Amino acid sequence: MSPFKISWKSIWSKPLSSGLNIMLIAFGTGILTILLLASTQIEEKLNNNSKDIDLVVGAKGSPLQLILSSIYYIDFPTGNIPLKDANELSHNPFVKRATPLALGDNYNGVRIVGTDSNFISLYGLKLQSGKFWKADLEATIGTNVAKEQNLKVGDTFFGAHGLTENKDLHKDHAYKVAGILAPQGNVTDNLILTNIASVWKMHGEEDGENNREITSLLIQYRSPMSVVMFPRMVNQGTNLQSASPAMESTRLFSLIGVGVDTLQWFAILIMLIAAISVFVNLYNSLKERSYDLAIMRTLGASRTKLFVIVILEGLILTIAGTIVGVALGHLALELIAHYQESSQAKLTGLIFITSEVYLLLAGLAIGIFASIIPAMQAYRSNISKILAKN
Amino acid sequence: MISIKSVVHNYKNTKPISFKDWQINNGEQWLLLGESGSGKTTLLHILTGILKPEQGEVSINDTSIYSLSSKNLDQFRGRNIGIIFQRPHLIKSLTIAENLLLAQSFAKLPANHQRIDEVLNSLDIIHKKDSYPSTLSQGQLQRVSIARAVINKPALLIADEPTSSLDDKNAKAVLELLMQQSGLNQATLIVATHDKRVKDAFTHIYDLA
Numbered sequence: 001m002s003p004f005k006i007s008w009k010s011i012w013s014k015p016l017s018s019g020l021n022i023m024l025i026a027f028g029t030g031i032l033t034i035l036l037l038a039s040t041q042i043e044e045k046l047n048n049n050s051k052d053i054d055l056v057v058g059a060k061g062s063p064l065q066l067i068l069s070s071i072y073y074i075d076f077p078t079g080n081i082p083l084k085d086a087n088e089l090s091h092n093p094f095v096k097r098a099t100p101l102a103l104g105d106n107y108n109g110v111r112i113v114g115t116d117s118n119f120i121s122l123y124g125l126k127l128q129s130g131k132f133w134k135a136d137l138e139a140t141i142g143t144n145v146a147k148e149q150n151l152k153v154g155d156t157f158f159g160a161h162g163l164t165e166n167k168d169l170h171k172d173h174a175y176k177v178a179g180i181l182a183p184q185g186n187v188t189d190n191l192i193l194t195n196i197a198s199v200w201k202m203h204g205e206e207d208g209e210n211n212r213e214i215t216s217l218l219i220q221y222r223s224p225m226s227v228v229m230f231p232r233m234v235n236q237g238t239n240l241q242s243a244s245p246a247m248e249s250t251r252l253f254s255l256i257g258v259g260v261d262t263l264q265w266f267a268i269l270i271m272l273i274a275a276i277s278v279f280v281n282l283y284n285s286l287k288e289r290s291y292d293l294a295i296m297r298t299l300g301a302s303r304t305k306l307f308v309i310v311i312l313e314g315l316i317l318t319i320a321g322t323i324v325g326v327a328l329g330h331l332a333l334e335l336i337a338h339y340q341e342s343s344q345a346k347l348t349g350l351i352f353i354t355s356e357v358y359l360l361l362a363g364l365a366i367g368i369f370a371s372i373i374p375a376m377q378a379y380r381s382n383i384s385k386i387l388a389k390n
Numbered sequence: 391m392i393s394i395k396s397v398v399h400n401y402k403n404t405k406p407i408s409f410k411d412w413q414i415n416n417g418e419q420w421l422l423l424g425e426s427g428s429g430k431t432t433l434l435h436i437l438t439g440i441l442k443p444e445q446g447e448v449s450i451n452d453t454s455i456y457s458l459s460s461k462n463l464d465q466f467r468g469r470n471i472g473i474i475f476q477r478p479h480l481i482k483s484l485t486i487a488e489n490l491l492l493a494q495s496f497a498k499l500p501a502n503h504q505r506i507d508e509v510l511n512s513l514d515i516i517h518k519k520d521s522y523p524s525t526l527s528q529g530q531l532q533r534v535s536i537a538r539a540v541i542n543k544p545a546l547l548i549a550d551e552p553t554s555s556l557d558d559k560n561a562k563a564v565l566e567l568l569m570q571q572s573g574l575n576q577a578t579l580i581v582a583t584h585d586k587r588v589k590d591a592f593t594h595i596y597d598l599a
Contacts, residue, residue: 001488001495006481013483292481298440299538300468300496302461384441387475388431 003305007312014285018317021278025321025366026328028270029359031263033329034336036355039260041347043253046072048186050245052122054227057081057089057234058216063243064252070101070216071245073111073187076163077103080213081240089217089234094226097122099218102199105159105170110145112159112175112192114199114214122218123188129153130179136198138178142189144346146180153177159202170202190346271366278317278370282310286374294383307379314371315364322363326356391415392437392546392578397446399432406444409433412596414578416451416545419569421589422582424598430582433598434550437580438471439463451545468497472539472577474568476551478531480523486510486534487519490541497542509537512574513567529560536567540575547577554585565591 011018050071058066061078068075083100090098099122102114119125120132130153133140141151151157155177161168175194183189200212219242221227234242286293293306334349392414400406407429414420424430435441436448439455448455450470458466480489490506510516513533518526526534532552539547549568553561565581565588572579581588589595 001491001501006484006492009483009488291479295475295479295481296492296496297464298438298467298473299493300464300498302464304461305496384435387435387440 003308003312004316007309007316010285010289010309011313011316017281017285021274021281021317022321022324024274024277025271025318025363026325028267028274029322029325029363030328030332031267031270032359033326033356034333035260035263035267036359037329037333037349037351037353038347039256040353040355041351042256045186046249046253050249052220053218053245054221055219055231055234055242055244056216057086057219057240057242060239060241063241064248066216066241066243067245067248068252069103070218071187073103073113073191077215078241080215081217083212083214085238085240086214086217089219089238089240092230092233094222094230094233095219096222097220100196100214101216101218102196102213103163103215104199105161105202106163106165107157107159107175107192108149109164110149110190110192111163112139112194112199114194114196116196119193119218122220123184123186125184125188126182128180128182130177133178133194133198136195136201137173137175138198139175139192139194140179140181141177141193142181142191143183144189145192146177151177151180153179161202173198173201271362274321275318275366275370278314278366279373281317282314282371282374283377286310286377290381290386293378293381294386297383298387303379306381307375310375310378311368311371314374315367318363318367318370319360322360326359391452392450393448394433394437395447397433397436397443397448399429399436399441399443401432407432409436409446409598410596414580414594416578417576418594419572419579419592420581420594420596421592422580422596422598423584423586423589424582425584428584428598430584430598431550434473434548434580434582437546438473438548439467464496465498468493469499469542470545472542472544472547474535474539474547474549474552476554478528478535480531480534480538482523485520485522486515486526489523489534490538493538493541499542505541509541512571513537532564533567536571540571540577543575544577547572547575547579549579549581551583551585552581553583553588558587561585561587 053071056066056070058070058077059079059081065075066078069077086100089095097118099115099118103111105112128143130140145151156174158169158171158174161170181188196214221230231242231244234240296306330349332349333347337347337349340346394409394412396411398406398408409429422430422433432441436443442456453466455463455466481492484492487506490509491501494501507516510519513536515530515533515537518530523531547568552564552568556564568579568581
């Protein structure tokens, strides 16, 4: 009979205390798993969505709000900017490519983005079926939009005014799905793309170039020199505002990071309490089982074997807790994602990241930490004394 | 042959206990008689290799047990010595069969299920093979502890106060079982007790008085 089986059966003979210890460890590991998965995915999404955009130009207001609305599509824009000013900036020598965005409408909460063909090159978009938008009221939709809204090429739909609600429908003009994008792994999976003229048409702004407005411009620099010169030129020389996605994303992540750090410490504290609980459990059970262990010695078990049996008990408890915790963490994140309102930053619990191996190693370390003292006591026990006492 | 020669043991802050030399031929059945505190348990622990005496030599079938390494002594004990305690203490988390398997495993002997059935049959508790100790009566537990002691066919079977807490009828029954099992397994039997009721059952007596 292997030491593993002896330890395993000993654990199962105390289902309540073993179960509580496993749950305590699972709780701590579960929180750490959620934090690890969520922060990795958020960071990845932030980087994926902004990697080729050097600067966003929009109406004055909060720079973070401008970035959130124009790159991640999760906040309201700061306002509109005159098309004329935007065109001037687009032709600035510091600018390699300027992609205009016109926001303002949605379809069942999915944002409709008026833009031009620069958007296709900026995100390297590829088609799954159909074609890219060209004529007015043609739309190319992201892969998730097609799935979730059950839309296919040739279907028509009405946009609604605003970015979240579906109340004020533009019933005079229906969009027609011209194409569906192949999965891109970024925010474009969750957008409806059309030309800017369509957005203007919805809002009765067909005429008069001087009055036309767009929401923002996504800028790619021509040279490193632009990094220094262009934002200053926009902020000081015009009525517009420039915001750097890299800087604002870092600021955003550091803001989120405070909460993540607090939760991380909280989870580590739970893990520590779990380790102490496993230690107390093993230590107390060792007192109760000292006669058991002495009997095992009289049956021929070596000191090393008793040491291994006690260490294995600690390891089985903590590793089981860690595995349950990691599984619960994935399940919880998938459930959170299921009820998540924002379709633009959807998280998933169905991915595994290499850092999770560290959680398993942490479980292993806690198991050894919690059982080493009881195991040493089992190793050193004086069986003659224990047997004589009983 | 089992022998102890010039054995003296000294607990801290107490007078040293010295034991008379003792030679036992294989298969003999002995009574180790002595009042409480006379050193019965000390001598049993010395004989079983779990308490090294300050002086003297203990040998079992030509093996001087305290010259063995700690690991070899553990294995030697598992294979050659079966011990029955006053209270039949079994491992609660294991079934009766698993308790016996444990004894085979610790002695580094292959699992022998046929032997387990044979011993449990001879002690009339085969029907409890897959039960847990908590479901057995005291009498059944005592039988299982005898089964565990003889499972590896030891050369020496030692029982420490096996009858002290039993009434006359049960004391006689346990003693008969021990003698029967030591005979069946061709083991030397030493019963240590202060219980004078069992004195008449033995022809060989080692008195600590």
